[in-house]
Amino acid sequence: MFARAMARWYFGMQAGAGALWWVGVFTVPGVRQATLGGLDAETIAVFDIPLFVGASALVAAGVRSAVWVAVPWTLLVALGMATYATVTGLGGWGAIAMAAAAFGSIGAGALDRYGRLPSDELLVGPFAFREADHATSGGYVARTGRQIIVFWGCFLGVLPLVIAVIEARWGVRIAFPLLAAVAGGACFAAGSALGIWSALTMSTRGEGTPLPSASARRLVIAGPYRWVRNPMALAGVVQGVGVGCMLGSWLVVLYALAGSIVWNWLIRPHEESDLRARFGSEFEAYERDVGCWVPRSPRLPRR
Structure with a gap:
């Protein structure tokens, strides 16, 4: 019941925000230009007000079947706005807003439909929890090294660069001071050091790797794990924020923080x-x- 109440609350907020946005579109030229670019607002409003604002309001009022209107429509508009902003370089803030609404609608729709977020479905392939096979300490370290190359290259290299390019193309870039890049470099260095320390400790003390599908065979209470239970996750967030600051991209910083929320809750x-x-x-x-x-002073014996 609580999950469905949260879903209704979200859709109520979405309906209210959508209504206010449409008021802004028709009364403030700057809002119209920033969010719709050269699109015909009147034509879009004919469809969006009933299918986005109206359907969201119905879900909030308890008409659960309206979810099947609000969520698909939100996804369709988000995809359309993202494509339009990428092709033309216009309406980037509208694309950002609808992308956020799409993620929120999916989550709220899942809460309304299933009473939970579909976290089990994320735990497949390399993310399914399985104990590591027997190997030598050197073998675990080698596996961990390969994992770091692949995952850091993807999540701290390729994806942030793509996000930064999209941010610039959509015209939603916000200038960062030079000091932010310096601080970002320091954060990335500190996060990387913590991540490598954590990974080596996991490999040499835990007989496993940081990847869930080859997780440690022994509980590790040593190195950074004496101070905080999830040092690699903490390191990843700090690294991601650092990369965002170095790239001057608020969207990459948001991506890193959103990743921490997904990891923590799902x-x-x-x-x-x-x-x-x-x-x-x-x-x-x-x-x-x-x-x-949050790190604490260690009270458990090292293992």
Whole structure:
């Protein structure tokens, strides 16, 4: 019931925000230009007001079937706006707003339909939790090194560059001061050092790798894991924010912060459930004494 109440609340907020946006479109030329570019606002309004604003309001009022109108329409408009902004370089803020609405609508629609977010469906392939096969310490370190190259290259290299290019093309770039790039470089260096330290500790002490499908065979309470339970996740967020600052991209910074939210709310509960099932009271004691995100002074013996 709580999940569905949250979904209704979200769609109510979406309906209100959509209505206010349309008021702005028809009364403030700057809003119209920034969000729609050269598109015909009157023609779009004929469809969008009933299918986006109206359908969202109906879901908020308890008409659950209206989800099947609000969510697909939001996705369609988000795709259309993203394509238009990419081709023309206009209406970028509208594309950003509709992309945010699309993600929110999917999440709220899942809450309304299933009473939960579909986190189980994310845990497939390399992200499915499985204990690592037996290997030598050097073998675990080599596997971890390959994982770092692939995942850092993708999530801290390719994707941020694509996001920064899209940000510039859509005309939504916001100038960063030079100091931000310097701070970003420091954050990236610190996050990388923490990430490598965490990965090596996991490989040499835990008999496994950071990847869920080859997770540690032993509970690691050593190195950075004595201070915080998820140092690699913390390192990834710091690295992502650092990359965003170095690129001068607020969207990349947002991407890094959004990734931390996804990990914390969708992935972490499954990871901790897996650790609790495999290590029992040992992990429960570790969970009580060591913080998830905020480092604490170590109180457990090193392992």
